[in-house]
Amino acid sequence: xxxxxxxxxxxxxxxxxxTLVLLLTIGTLGAVAWRAKWAGxxxxxxWAAVRFTIVQALLxxxxxxxxxxxxxxxLARRRFRGRQLLITLLGAPFLLPVIVAVLGLLAVFxxxxxxxxxxxxxxxxxxxxxxxxxxxxxxxxFNLPLAIRFILQGWxxxxxxxxxxxxxxxxxxxxxxxxxxxxxxxxxTFLVIFLICLTSFAVAxxxxxxxxxxxxELAIYxxxxxxxxxxxxxxxxxxxxxxxxxxxxxxxxxxxDDVTGAGMDRVVQRWDVARAGIDYAWIIAAALFLLVPxxxxxxxxxxxxxxxxxxxxxxxxxxxxxxxxxxxxxVSMALALAxxxxxxxxxxxxxxxxxxxxxxxxxxxxxxxPFVRPADVALFVTLLVNATLALPFALRxxxxxxxxxxxxxxxxxxxxxxxxxxxxxxxxLPRMRKPLGFATGLAAALSMGDLGVIALFAGQAExxxxxAMYRLMGAYRMETAASAALLLLSLSLLLFWICDRGxxxxxxx
Amino acid sequence: xxxxxxxxxxxxxxxxxxxxxxxTPVLQVMTYDSFVTEWGPGPAIEAAFEAxxxxxxxxxxxGDGAALLARLQLEGPRTEADIVLGLDTNLTxxxxxxxLFAPHGVAAEFDLPIAWTDAEFLPFDWGYFAxxxxxxxxxxxxxxxxxxxxxxxxxxxxxxxxxxxxLLMWVKTAYPDDAATIWADLSDNIVTVTSGWSExxxxxxxxxxxxxxxxxxxxxxxxxxxxxxxxxxxxFDEGHYMQVEVAGKVAGTDQPELAxxxxxxxxxxxxxxxxxxxxxxxxxxxxxxxxxAGFETLMTPETSLLLSPEDAAALRDGALDEWRTALxx
Numbered sequence: 001x002x003x004x005x006x007x008x009x010x011x012x013x014x015x016x017x018x019t020l021v022l023l024l025t026i027g028t029l030g031a032v033a034w035r036a037k038w039a040g041x042x043x044x045x046x047w048a049a050v051r052f053t054i055v056q057a058l059l060x061x062x063x064x065x066x067x068x069x070x071x072x073x074x075l076a077r078r079r080f081r082g083r084q085l086l087i088t089l090l091g092a093p094f095l096l097p098v099i100v101a102v103l104g105l106l107a108v109f110x111x112x113x114x115x116x117x118x119x120x121x122x123x124x125x126x127x128x129x130x131x132x133x134x135x136x137x138x139x140x141x142f143n144l145p146l147a148i149r150f151i152l153q154g155w156x157x158x159x160x161x162x163x164x165x166x167x168x169x170x171x172x173x174x175x176x177x178x179x180x181x182x183x184x185x186x187x188x189t190f191l192v193i194f195l196i197c198l199t200s201f202a203v204a205x206x207x208x209x210x211x212x213x214x215x216x217e218l219a220i221y222x223x224x225x226x227x228x229x230x231x232x233x234x235x236x237x238x239x240x241x242x243x244x245x246x247x248x249x250x251x252x253x254x255x256x257d258d259v260t261g262a263g264m265d266r267v268v269q270r271w272d273v274a275r276a277g278i279d280y281a282w283i284i285a286a287a288l289f290l291l292v293p294x295x296x297x298x299x300x301x302x303x304x305x306x307x308x309x310x311x312x313x314x315x316x317x318x319x320x321x322x323x324x325x326x327x328x329x330x331v332s333m334a335l336a337l338a339x340x341x342x343x344x345x346x347x348x349x350x351x352x353x354x355x356x357x358x359x360x361x362x363x364x365x366x367x368x369x370p371f372v373r374p375a376d377v378a379l380f381v382t383l384l385v386n387a388t389l390a391l392p393f394a395l396r397x398x399x400x401x402x403x404x405x406x407x408x409x410x411x412x413x414x415x416x417x418x419x420x421x422x423x424x425x426x427x428x429l430p431r432m433r434k435p436l437g438f439a440t441g442l443a444a445a446l447s448m449g450d451l452g453v454i455a456l457f458a459g460q461a462e463x464x465x466x467x468a469m470y471r472l473m474g475a476y477r478m479e480t481a482a483s484a485a486l487l488l489l490s491l492s493l494l495l496f497w498i499c500d501r502g503x504x505x506x507x508x509x
Numbered sequence: 510x511x512x513x514x515x516x517x518x519x520x521x522x523x524x525x526x527x528x529x530x531x532x533t534p535v536l537q538v539m540t541y542d543s544f545v546t547e548w549g550p551g552p553a554i555e556a557a558f559e560a561x562x563x564x565x566x567x568x569x570x571x572g573d574g575a576a577l578l579a580r581l582q583l584e585g586p587r588t589e590a591d592i593v594l595g596l597d598t599n600l601t602x603x604x605x606x607x608x609l610f611a612p613h614g615v616a617a618e619f620d621l622p623i624a625w626t627d628a629e630f631l632p633f634d635w636g637y638f639a640x641x642x643x644x645x646x647x648x649x650x651x652x653x654x655x656x657x658x659x660x661x662x663x664x665x666x667x668x669x670x671x672x673x674x675x676l677l678m679w680v681k682t683a684y685p686d687d688a689a690t691i692w693a694d695l696s697d698n699i700v701t702v703t704s705g706w707s708e709x710x711x712x713x714x715x716x717x718x719x720x721x722x723x724x725x726x727x728x729x730x731x732x733x734x735x736x737x738x739x740x741x742x743x744x745f746d747e748g749h750y751m752q753v754e755v756a757g758k759v760a761g762t763d764q765p766e767l768a769x770x771x772x773x774x775x776x777x778x779x780x781x782x783x784x785x786x787x788x789x790x791x792x793x794x795x796x797x798x799x800x801x802a803g804f805e806t807l808m809t810p811e812t813s814l815l816l817s818p819e820d821a822a823a824l825r826d827g828a829l830d831e832w833r834t835a836l837x838x
Contacts, residue, residue: 035583045833099707099708099711102708103711103712103715106712106715106717107715110712110715110716110717111661111700111716111717111718112715112716112717128700130700130701201704202703202704202705202708205666205701205702205703205704206701206702206703206704206708206712207701208701209699209700209701209702210696210699210701210702210836210837211666211702211832211833211836211837212836212837214833218666218668218669218704221668221669221704222668222669224579225575225576225578225579225668225669226575226667226668226669226829228578228579228582228603309547311547362583365583366583369583369584369587370587373589375569455542455572455576456571456572456576456580470542470707471542471543471546472546472548473707473708473710473711474542474543474546474573474705474706474707475543475546475548475549476710476727476730476731476734476789477548478710478711478714481711
């Protein structure tokens with residue numbers, strides 16, 4: 001690194017982060033494979049699952065990204081009251097536990113849902129939500145928020161000077177500024193959503209209407225739980241990782257280099273803001289699609305929210321603690337990796353997305369079981385796994401900003417001889433407050449809602465809020481569970497909002 | 510100097526504390542999640558058993574019944590569990606194959622619709638699978654009738670859920686040679702297949718289907734806990750497949766006496782009287798005070814269907830293929 005153009009930061013944080021990610025993804029897979037009795041390869045039904053998984057993931061990612069572009073552009077160039085609140089709320093579906101989101105969607109699109117009520121009252125026949133279109137609808141519902149946020153960030157990262165220049169020259173903003181930005185942002189966004197949908201299980205099965213909607217993750221589930229064939233589970237997990245690495249390489253190849261260059265970080269003022277109607281139509285459509293099902297979750301949960309049993313509050317407190325710890329760890333790892341960059345970071349940054357939750361949990365269980373009681377380390381393992389699973393999102397949120405800092409200030413820093421912690425503290429952190437706040441909030445909220453490995457480890461005393469909610473449902477307490485879901489949603493959003501806000505305080509935007 | 514003076518004393522105290530703890534033997538019972546929650550049977554059973562055993566009864570919850578078996582297989586002979594509680598007869602053959610279980614040695618007058626002879630697995634409760642719908646609405650009268658009707662149902666995936674596996678066995682037992690036809694005819698009745706019981710039941714309560722695969726005892730929950738008599742279980746002419754939930758003693762237990770005491774406790778009134786209104790199943794031995802008020806309103810099938818653990822294990826994979834092929838059309 002002697003000839004590097006950027007100031008030298010210590011190597012160990014990025015190495016430690018990469019090691020943890022590899023241990024929890026490839027390492028857990030290895031633990032499962034090592035324990036397996038190898039019986040045979042994949043059956044035709046498994047390959048059918050692989051095909052279905054790829055098709056639905058491609059379609060889900062494509063639709064999410066295509067729809068997110070106009071919404072993100074509208075949000076980037078319009079200013080209205082409550083815009084910031086709306087942007088925060090639009091992120092909520094991504095943070096919801098699966099079952100809560102599915103029930104929210106069904107309250108709108110299901111047999112007894114709002115949509116069918118309207119259709120039948122207008123004399124149309126009701127529509128069924130279940131099938132491939134249901135899978136896509138649910139995946140777009142989950143991932144459109146993420147796509148909007150990532151693409152919106154791309155828009156906001158175009159320096160205002162460029163827009164001013166374009167306006168003075170009366171140059172086409174779309175071709176000169178926006179398209180090159182999209183060429184940078186879209187492949188990565190598509191990749192992340194493709195990988196999220198690649199490991200989908202309960203959503204695909206429930207909304208897909210039956211076993212034809214069997215995904216790889218469900219096949220893994222069957223291998224572990226129904227056949228106890230760990231070898232097959234490991235093989236299927238390898239297929240998932242193979243798809244992940246292949247897709248990541250492809251995305252990396254077609255991602256354009258960032259060509260916008262340095263700016264002064266000022267508020268973007270747009271001169272090309274005609275056709276406000278179309279922008280607002282997109283914003284309203286996205287808000288309706290994402291917020292009405294959320295409204296249903298709120299309505300279902302409100303009646304019992306003050307009668308929740310003490311154990312739920314205790315579980316909530318535990319979840320918050322784990323979420324904060326995991327967010328801090330996650331963002332530290334992301335920062336270390338982002339400042340280093342390189343190919344390993346690109347791979348490590350997407351690997352967790354392709355990790356099968358069940359294989360990670362089972363592998364982690366096999367690794368710790370010989371040494372400690374799994375319940376004793378339940379929360380610690382959950383913290384590590386949640387931090388790792390959120391890493392790709394945090395990395396994506398802060399990666400461009402880190403590259404920008406290196407590009408814009410690297411030579412200056414180098415010539416001034418600033419390096420190590422001083423470089424990070426004086427130059428990097430102040431430049432990156434916004435994306436760091438966003439990434440911390442995202443990691444914390446994701447950790448809040450994640451059921452993840454805790455179900456395999458936790459006893460009664462280690463119960464987190466999502467687990468407590470599932471257990472309520474398992475005991476017929478659907479209404480109490482709905483209130484717990486509302487509490488979970490509120491806490492996730494609150495954590496996200498505080499961190500995101502913290503990153504913005506005293507900033508220009 | 511002060512520190513050195515007090516050090517042996519502190520160490521002595523610490524030793525005393527450890528040995529005092531060690532004197533309370535711990536009995537570990539591995540079970541499914543919903544057994545150990547504050548709404549499940551766990552807390553009352555723990556209190557009742559600890560009142561007499563001079564021990565510490567610890568429950569370890571692990572997802573549902575199928576997860577329980579997978580967990581046991583993962584842990585293998587190194588498991589710290591002394592008792593495994595919550596497997597059903599569709600899983601006991603695989604559990605027996607692990608070689609981890611010892612005979613239970615308990616003789617009791619079981620109130621089961623079938624004779625019980627298993628030497629290793631002791632039943633603690635049981636129920637019938639059934640489709641649960643809304644009172645006063647159209648009902649199906651048999652699996653065949655349901656398949657021919659326009660009624661909509663939600664079921665669970667046999668690969669990830671014990672009720673889902675139960676329905677697979679139900680259809681296979683009622684129609685040994687025509688199971689594939691029944692599934693093909695049922696496919697347009699099935700709104701969707703969920704990964705677990707909770708999702709399916711939640712969807713039914715939200716009005717997504719006319720009925721959900723659950724238990725004949727499910728209406729008892731609504732009646733007793735919510736004073737709501739709007740749910741009914743549909744009685745089917747072919748009979749209803751049973752779920753018998755069992756407990757077993759881990760052969761390598763370090764607390765054999767306590768484990769035996771717990772197995773004997775399982776068939777006692779103190780354990781059995783907790784079951785109906787916490788696990789919402791029938792007790793394996795009806796307690797002296799009988800079943801709680803409300804249970805007499807439940808539908809009781811005329812024919813009970815149940816495969817032996819060995820038959821269930823032998824039929825399982827073929828039945829799953831039929832199911833998947835029929836529902837993937």
